[in-house]
Amino acid sequence: MNKNFEIVPYVSVGEIQFGMTIEQLKKVFGSVPEMEYYDPVMKVTKLTPKRYLLFLTDPTETNDMDKKIYSILKKIYFHENGFYNLSLDRHEHKVPTAVTQADLKLLEINGLKPNNFETFEHDNTLGRLLKLRENKKLTLDFVTAMFIKGVTGELPRARQTLMSYLYLKHLCKHDFVGKANCEICGLPKVKTEDKTHQLYTYYLGHSWNETPLNFLTELEEALTFEKPEITKSDRKKLDELVEFISNADDKETPGKLEKRIASEKILEQTDKYKRYGILQTLAECGILPNKFISPKYEKFSSIKELWEASKKLTTSHRSDIILPLGGWKGENGVNTERFNEIFNAKTHGE
Incomplete structure (x- = not known):
């Protein structure tokens, strides 16, 4: 062959x-x-x-190539394969014998070399993030196309990019405030991280609005990808998800919504936390509104502001679902105007 x-x-x-x-x-x-x-x-x-x-x-x-990369990363970053390197004061991962030299070469040329450590310092990391806003490729059109392909299950890696973009949207230059992590932006004062391990969670199909340090590595890699072509079928899947959410009863919580989505098999290639990630992204867009804190699409809220807003959540909300999704209920409905504003039908398959 x-x-x-x-x-x-x-x-x-x-x-x-x-x-x-x-x-x-x-x-x-x-x-x-x-x-x-x-x-x-x-x-x-x-x-x-x-x-x-x-x-x-x-x-x-291309999807087969991505699956191959994911398969190799999974062998290396399997949770039982890690160990703590006392001399370097960091958590590393062994490369198992099942991973060949050809596999390692494929990872390397894709910028995914195992144990690829870099030390990040707050001011430098913040500056690099703000510099990314000057990249003409980093547009709402690009990141929403990535998200749609992630929602369909065709490109699970693409689910995170919209979330990272939203964090960056209203981020401003500032001095470090706090101890280990900045109380304004959440970035660490100084931290050494394995960049490939940072990306691994996104290759699994997760998307998070936490750990903003990872957003820099995520966006830098995402900007090396071409913009996915969105078909009418892709767009239809996103529309169906939003319509499904809009049918929630007034008392439905994020946890119950996730279970309803799982039961009806609305989102392919997802588990509970991957579904939460997709819903959290919609919440950060303001498509799933809440009354506790503004979504990142509208304004940047400091970590301290997020802490204060979280105290107002009632005990009926699941503790592992943070704001803004944690503040949504069925009675809040879906902000269709915001949905149409962000996911412009003219540029996404219609």
Whole structure:
């Protein structure tokens, strides 16, 4: 069977567009990269964080490549595979013998080298986050397209990007306030983290509005992906989810809503916490409104403000569902105007 993909290094990427064939690349650059396997119908499908181009004969095979990456990461970051390195004061993961050198190479060129540690300091991390807002690719159109593909189950990794974007939307420059973590933005004063481990939870399909340090790593990787093409079928799945939520009775809590979604199998490739993540994203958009705190789509609330607002939650709310989703009830309904504002039908499959 012929190999149907090739990953090769490339330096000049400015004029490269996704979907370009090898022959089109040749016209632009006067040459094509040296490839072990050559097929003129191959197209540029992905630019990895390490400036490698992924060529595929069939662009739909990208999902298979993502599944392969997920499979390798799962072998390495299995919870029982970790150990604490006393000399370096950090939690590391062993690379099991089942992971081959070819597997490690695939991870490396995709910017997912295991035990990829970096020390993050508050002011520098904040500056890098704010700098991302200047990236012309980081638009509402891009992040909502990612989210929709995540909701459909086609690209679970894409579920987080909208949440990370919302955190960044109204974030402002400020001095560190607090002890270990900033009481304004939640970023640590200083912390060493394995960036690949940060991303692993998103490859699993989770999305969180907590641990904002991870948002930097998440967005930096997400911006190396091409914008997903949203079909009418994709958009329909999102519309069906929102309509399903709108049918909640007045006393329905987030916990009961999650169970109802699970029972009706509305969200594919999800477990309880992945469903909470999707709902939490809708809450941070203001689509699932609450009366306790403004969603990040509208304004940035400090960690201290979040703590104070959380004290107002009644005991009937589940303690593991934080604001803003934790403040939603069926009687709050769905803000359809906000939904249409964010998920513009003209740019998403209609």
